[in-house]
Amino acid sequence: MKTVLSLREISFAYGAGEGDRLFAGLSMHVAEGEFVSVVGASGSGKSTLFKLIAGLLEPASGEIALYGDRAARRLGSVGYMPQRDLLLPWRTVMDNCLLPLELAPRGRPKDGAAEVRRLLARFGLEGKERAYPAELSGGMRQRVALLRTVMTGRPLLLLDEPFGALDAMTKRELHRWLLGLWGGLDKSVLFITHDLEEALLLSDRVYLMPAAGSGDGLLELRPGLPRPRDASLKYEPGFVKLRRELELLLDEQTTAVP
Numbered sequence: 159m160k161t162v163l164s165l166r167e168i169s170f171a172y173g174a175g176e177g178d179r180l181f182a183g184l185s186m187h188v189a190e191g192e193f194v195s196v197v198g199a200s201g202s203g204k205s206t207l208f209k210l211i212a213g214l215l216e217p218a219s220g221e222i223a224l225y226g227d228r229a230a231r232r233l234g235s236v237g238y239m240p241q242r243d244l245l246l247p248w249r250t251v252m253d254n255c256l257l258p259l260e261l262a263p264r265g266r267p268k269d270g271a272a273e274v275r276r277l278l279a280r281f282g283l284e285g286k287e288r289a290y291p292a293e294l295s296g297g298m299r300q301r302v303a304l305l306r307t308v309m310t311g312r313p314l315l316l317l318d319e320p321f322g323a324l325d326a327m328t329k330r331e332l333h334r335w336l337l338g339l340w341g342g343l344d345k346s347v348l349f350i351t352h353d354l355e356e357a358l359l360l361s362d363r364v365y366l367m368p369a370a371g372s373g374d375g376l377l378e379l380r381p382g383l384p385r386p387r388d389a390s391l392k393y394e395p396g397f398v399k400l401r402r403e404l405e406l407l408l409d410e411q412t413t414a415v416p
């Protein structure tokens with residue numbers, strides 16, 4: 159499998175002082191078609207890591223390569239969905255989803271609307287193309303935001319806690335939906351979450367962020383759960399054991415502050 163994204167020995171600090179270092183020596187990769195999660199304590203730098211990958215920030219040292227190209231321009235080359243849905247309230251669902259095509263240098267292709275319509279059905283948003291964001295439920299808004307990210311046409315999607323603000327029931331519904339949709343999307347995903355169950359249920363691999371400033375690397379977990387998956391997987395003993403393991407690892411990481 160080809161490597162879509164690789165990070166080698168990345169370090170970063172927002173400030174220039176001693177003790178300002180957020181992380182150092184982070185290495186990771188995402189292969190074509192993989193779903194990879196990043197979990198970690200609040201403030202460990204997960205969103206910062208995404209901003210580095212998306213090209214919104216530059217690392218102090220280390221290399222970030224897209225498709226093996228260390229010199230690749232990252233800004234605009236990955237589909238980035240930030241924590242808040244950021245749908246434009248004055249635009250309909252259709253016009254929000256067409257936005258990436260309008261911003262692309264080649265402009266809005268004629269068949270863009272047809273593509274959005276095709277995806278709306280698969281995203282469970284049939285009949286909503288003329289609705290405005292305020293008329294949708296939270297779960298629907300997140301699906302529109304995800305659809306818009308898919309419309310960037312980028313093979314790698316960075317999803318920063320896309321379901322973090324949703325209630326437990328809506329979140330479960332979106333997990334079921336995403337597990338069904340995932341195989342057919344033909345995308346690689348890097349996914350931030352606080353929710354360990356969500357990380358295990360959706361991912362092929364999980365990375366654990368080290369505690370901020372500890373200088374440790376990312377810890378990698380390969381749950382090895384078979385696909386296709388069903389949301390009921392989380393009640394199986396093997397899954398519960400993995401979740402417990404991940405919880406213990408995360409506790410260790412969190413308490414490892416120097």
Ligand SMILES: Nc1ncnc2c1ncn2[C@@H]1O[C@H](COP(=O)(O)OP(=O)(O)OP(=O)(O)O)[C@@H](O)[C@H]1O
Nearest residue numbers: 172173180198199200201202203204205206207370
């Ligand atoms: N623009 C900025 N300038 C200075 N410090 C920042 C900036 N953005 C984030 N930080 C700090 O960097 C640290 C990591 O923030 P980041 O948002 O990357 O963490 P996170 O792991 O994504 O947290 P959460 O899970 O709470 O979203 C925090 O201490 C935060 O205050």
